[in-house]
Amino acid sequence: MAKTFYISTSIPYVNAAPHIGHALEFVQADSLARFARQYGKDVFFLSGTDDNALKNSQAAEVAGVPVKKWVDNHSAIFQKLLAELNISNDDFIRTSSEKRHILGAQKLWSSCRQEDIYKKKYSGLYCLGCEEFKQEKDLTDNECPEHPGKKLELVEEENYFFKLSNYQKQLEEIISTDKLKIIPESRKNEMLSFIKSGLDDFSISRSRERAKDWGVFVPGDDDQIMYVWFDALANYITALDYADDGEKFNKYWVRGDEIIHIIGKGINRFHSIYWPAMLLSAGVTLPKTIFIHGYLTIGGQKISKTLGNVIDPFEVIKKYGSDATRYFLLRETPSDGDGDFSYAKFEERYNADLANGLGNFASRVLTLGEKLGKLAAVEIDQKTADAIESARKLVTDRITDFKIHDALAAIWELISYGDKYVNDHKPWSADLAEVEKQKIIFNAAIILDNISALLQSFLPVAADKITSSICWASDDILELRKLEILFPRLDSQNMHGLH
RNA sequence: CGCGGGGUAGAGCAACGGUAGCUCGUCUGGCUCAUAACCAGGAGGCAGUGGGUUCAACUCCCACCCCCGCAACCA
16 A cells, blocks of 8 residues: 655635745645655645634734635635645645534544643733733833723633643653654754743633634633634644544544644744644644744845735746746755745746756757657666666655755756756767667657656646657657747846846 | 854855865857757855864864844744
C-alpha cells in the first residue's frame, strides 16, 4: 500500500483579502504535496479559512456587513487565490457553518481529560471600543490609545482554561526527541526554550456576549464560546471527519505515515505547544512534522497596511502568470527563512531563469528537434546520464529536507548543463551528418524531458506544456514539436516601471 | 533591560582555521539552433570596527558599532 502523506496549510483568518505572504505558504505546501504525489504517495492536502476569529467580526463590523456575509465573501477570495495559483488541495475547510468542523471541535473539547479543563474567574480592563481586554502596558494615561475618552471597564468573567502546565514535561520530551519534528532547527530550539521558561495555562473560551455569538459553542455550556485557537487548530482533524471517527481520519491521521503542518513563524507556539497538548489530552495521535516558513518583506520592509505596501497576489499572477509567481516565491525565498518581494527582483528572476533559462532552452531544443523530424532512440551519453541522475537525487534530497529553493537550484543546474551540451555539440553545424545531429538532439530532448518531470511539482503548467511537446511516436521514435514562447522576456516596455 | 537573526564583490547569498565561492548584474570574446537568448573568459571584496588566541582567522574568543524582528495593522 502506498504511504500516506497528509499536509495542511494554516487556516488564515479572513479579516482582509490575502496578500503575497499567504501565497508563499500555499505554494510551498502545494509543491510538497505535488512532489509526494509524483512519488506515488497517497496524499491528502488540506487548506481552509478560520472564519471564527474575533478579527473577522471586528472587520465586518467596521465595514457594516453581517459577519457571516463577510466571512463568506472573504473565504471565497482565498479559495480563488488557491485556484489561480494552481494549488492542488484536496479539500478546503471553513470553521464556520460546517457541521464536520463544529461537531469535531466540540468532540475534541469533550475528549480532553477532565482535569485539564477548568473554570476560572478572570478580571481585567475591558475596552468597549476594541471589545477586548487590555493590559496595563497597552494603555496610555489609563486610556486605550485607540479610543481615548472612552472609559475602560473592569470586567470580571468566568472562562475555561486549559492546564497546559500538565504537559510541560511530555512536550519537552516529544520535541527534543523529534517525535514531533520542528523544522528548521532554530524554531525547534525556540520552542524548547519557551517550554523551559515555564508553561502557563491558557484561556480556551470567552463569554458568548463578548464573542458576539460568533464561533463554536463550548459543549455543555451555551454561555461560552471556544477560544478561537482551540477551534481553529481542530480544523486539521475535523476536516478528516474526526467527529464521526471517519475513514479519512483513521487513514491519514491515526495511522498516517507522514503528517505535516506548514505554518508561518508567527504561529509556531500554537502549533508546536498548544496543539500537541490538546491532542495529548484528548488522546489523539500527534502530527509528525511542523514546518515553519518565514515571512516576506516588501522591498525590505515589513508587510504593513499602514505603510500601504501590501502586494496583491492576484495582480502578480495576472501580470506574470501563476507559474512565474510560484517560481519567484519558491526560488527567491529560502523556504525556512524570510524572503523579500520586489518587482525588480521578480523581473530579474523572471528574465534570467524563466525566459532566458528554462524557456529558451525548451525553445531551442524543440525547434531544432522539429526541424529534424523523427529521432531514433539512442544510448544517452554517460555524462548526460550522470547529470540527470545527479539532478534527480539532489531535488529529492532537498525536498525531503524542506529546502525547496535549493531543489529548484538543482533543476536549473541541469538546464545549464543542457545549454552547454547543445553549445558544445553544435547540432546545427553543416559538417555533421544527419544521424549525428539526431543523436545530439535526442540527448538534449531527454535532458529537457527530465527537466520537465522535475518541474512538475513547482511549475505544473510549464511542465505539462513541455512534456506534451515531447512525444514518442513509437517505442523508439521520438518526435518534438515546437512550443509557443513559455515565458516571454520582459523588456523595458513591459517592465513594472517603478522598482 | 532582555531575547533572537544578521553585517563577505554593484545587488542577493555561501563555505571554510591555511589559494574567499555562487547567482544576478556588468565588461570582453565565441556561437548563431534558440525568447538580442546560449557558451567561454575577465573586472570587481584590505570580509562592520578594535582587540585577543594561533605558525596561520573571514572562519575561534572578547569588546564595541550598525541593521532587522520580538507593540500595533500584519502569515
